[in-house]
Amino acid sequence: GKFESDLIPxxxxxxxxxxxxxxxxxxxxxxxxxxxxxxMFTKSGDACIYDPAVYYGHREMDLAMTRLFGGFSSDFYE
Structure with missing residues (x-):
């Protein structure tokens, strides 16, 4: 999207x-x-995450993204 110049300050x-x-x-x-x-899960049942877009940020940001895009089962958040 377009970044409006009045947002800069x-x-x-x-x-x-x-x-x-x-x-x-x-x-x-x-x-x-x-x-x-x-x-995904490997054939041996291990969880695997892929396709990263790595950056530094707030420690809970990845959790927020999971909620924004449909979430995971409640076990994931335990």
């Missing part, structure tokens, strides 16, 4: 205060595209 201000908003959160290495279409 807002994003800049958020960038400057993000550490104040989340003082105890360290960036975590994330899969980046975790959803039900990017996992």
């Amino acid at each position: 807002i994003v800049d201000a958020l960038h400057k205060t993000v550490h104040e908003l989340f003082p105890n959160e360290q960036p975590a290495l994330l899969h980046g595209d975790l959803w039900s279409g990017n996992y």
Whole structure:
């Protein structure tokens, strides 16, 4: 999508205060595209995730992405 220029000051201000908003959160290495279409089980039954779009971000971002795109069974979140 198009990034409107009037958002630049807002994003800049958020960038400057993000550490104040989340003082105890360290960036975590994330899969980046975790959803039900990017996992499978091997013949031996081991879980395998693939097709990463790796980046550093909030530690719960991958979990949020799974919810956004349909989620997994409740066992996944236990």
